[in-house]
Amino acid sequence: MHLSDILRAPKAVLHDHLDGGLRPATIIELAREHGYDKLPTQDPAALGTWFRDAADSGSLERYLETFAHTCAVMQTREALERVAAECAEDLAADGVVYAEIRYAPEQHLERGLTLDEVVDAVNTGFREGERRSGGRITVGTLLTGMRHTDRSAEIAELTVAHRDRGVVGFDIAGGEIGNPPARHLPAFQHLKRHNCHFTIHAGEAVGAESIHEAVQVCGAERIGHGVRITDDITVHEDGTATLGHLAAYVRDNGIALEVCPTSNLQTGAAKDYASHPIDLLRRLGFRITLNTDNRLVSGTTMSREFAHMVEAFGYGPEVFEEFTVAALESAFLPLPERRRLIDEVVRPGYAALRQG
Numbered sequence: 031m032h033l034s035d036i037l038r039a040p041k042a043v044l045h046d047h048l049d050g051g052l053r054p055a056t057i058i059e060l061a062r063e064h065g066y067d068k069l070p071t072q073d074p075a076a077l078g079t080w081f082r083d084a085a086d087s088g089s090l091e092r093y094l095e096t097f098a099h100t101c102a103v104m105q106t107r108e109a110l111e112r113v114a115a116e117c118a119e120d121l122a123a124d125g126v127v128y129a130e131i132r133y134a135p136e137q138h139l140e141r142g143l144t145l146d147e148v149v150d151a152v153n154t155g156f157r158e159g160e161r162r163s164g165g166r167i168t169v170g171t172l173l174t175g176m177r178h179t180d181r182s183a184e185i186a187e188l189t190v191a192h193r194d195r196g197v198v199g200f201d202i203a204g205g206e207i208g209n210p211p212a213r214h215l216p217a218f219q220h221l222k223r224h225n226c227h228f229t230i231h232a233g234e235a236v237g238a239e240s241i242h243e244a245v246q247v248c249g250a251e252r253i254g255h256g257v258r259i260t261d262d263i264t265v266h267e268d269g270t271a272t273l274g275h276l277a278a279y280v281r282d283n284g285i286a287l288e289v290c291p292t293s294n295l296q297t298g299a300a301k302d303y304a305s306h307p308i309d310l311l312r313r314l315g316f317r318i319t320l321n322t323d324n325r326l327v328s329g330t331t332m333s334r335e336f337a338h339m340v341e342a343f344g345y346g347p348e349v350f351e352e353f354t355v356a357a358l359e360s361a362f363l364p365l366p367e368r369r370r371l372i373d374e375v376v377r378p379g380y381a382a383l384r385q386g
């Protein structure tokens with residue numbers, strides 16, 4: 031599959047962090063405006079490389095340290111609007127037709143914004159970015175509670191309050207070790223009471239028990255990463271595999287895994303692309319979606335993730351169509367909107383690609 035075809039292919043991303051995907055030049059400009067003087071360099075290209083290299087640490091905790099610089103410049107209404115608008119533009123330019131972008135509102139209160147103002151600013155930015163992209167992309171947001179703080183119940187309430195106004199669901203993120211998802215049970219119970227969607231980062235730095243808790247105790251509809259479900263799968267010498275009860279449950283219920291290969295290599299959740307479990311899981315029938323996680327921090331785009339998969343596993347357009355349809359089927363959008371995107375945008379887009 032050629033690069034130009036990859037770029038043209040319609041894509042959907044369910045797992046992309048707003049604060050992990052800023053343009054380097056924007057960070058530098060905003061840092062000047064805000065008087066933030068801790069950036070490692072003032073050169074956009076060097077800053078992009080710095081993030082990717084600093085995040086290439088083999089540990090999730092060190093990967094997450096780099097977000098101090100992006101969050102530092104996302105503290106005003108104008109900055110949040112700009113970052114969100116540019117995010118939508120960059121994704122649309124990469125062929126993304128549907129995106130769920132997540133961020134933690136509690137990390138944007140340093141200069142006096144309220145949680146509601148943060149959410150409104152981000153939503154305004156996304157509407158502007160959609161408009162500038164000529165309506166080629168639809169963006170919904172997920173509000174993230176941080177696993178190591180105690181504001182998740184409040185963020186869950188914020189999610190319910192802003193549902194149907196740009197916010198489509200909830201997530202928890204941050205260091206996984208020592209912060210099991212069930213610690214945030216009141217947040218999930220609140221969302222369930224209000225019939226709200228949520229996903230949970232699990233099975234990235236901790237193994238199957240974290241996925242079990244996220245799915246069976248907390249009730250997650252999708253799993254962020256989830257690649258360590260392989261802990262519950264035995265692959266035999268002849269290539270066949272036996273699934274444990276958890277792996278079978280996740281597969282058989284079509285619980286989508288939001289797989290982010292490049293990010294997994296950086297945090298040590300996988301060794302290299304060729305041995306990344308995405309291909310095994312796909313062959314076993316798991317519902318796989320392909321995602322960026324953090325475009326700046328992981329030095330990636332949806333097209334780059336596609337290209338890595340072409341190189342590692344020889345995937346062609348039919349597999350990317352499968353991933354894209356899976357993402358839309360698991361999107362936190364009303365069913366008619368998912369169907370419209372699949373039938374009117376994704377299927378015709380791949381059909382056109384096949385015709386050359």
Ligand SMILES: O=c1[nH]cnc2c1ncn2[C@@H]1O[C@H](CO)[C@@H](O)[C@H]1O
Nearest residue numbers: 047094097132133134174203204231
């Ligand atoms: O892959 C990840 N695993 C866990 N947490 C993450 C990941 N990527 C980003 N964040 C965390 O989510 C926050 C809100 O967007 C980010 O600030 C970062 O700390």
Ligand SMILES: [Zn+2]
Nearest residue numbers: 203231254323
């Ligand atoms: Zn993530």
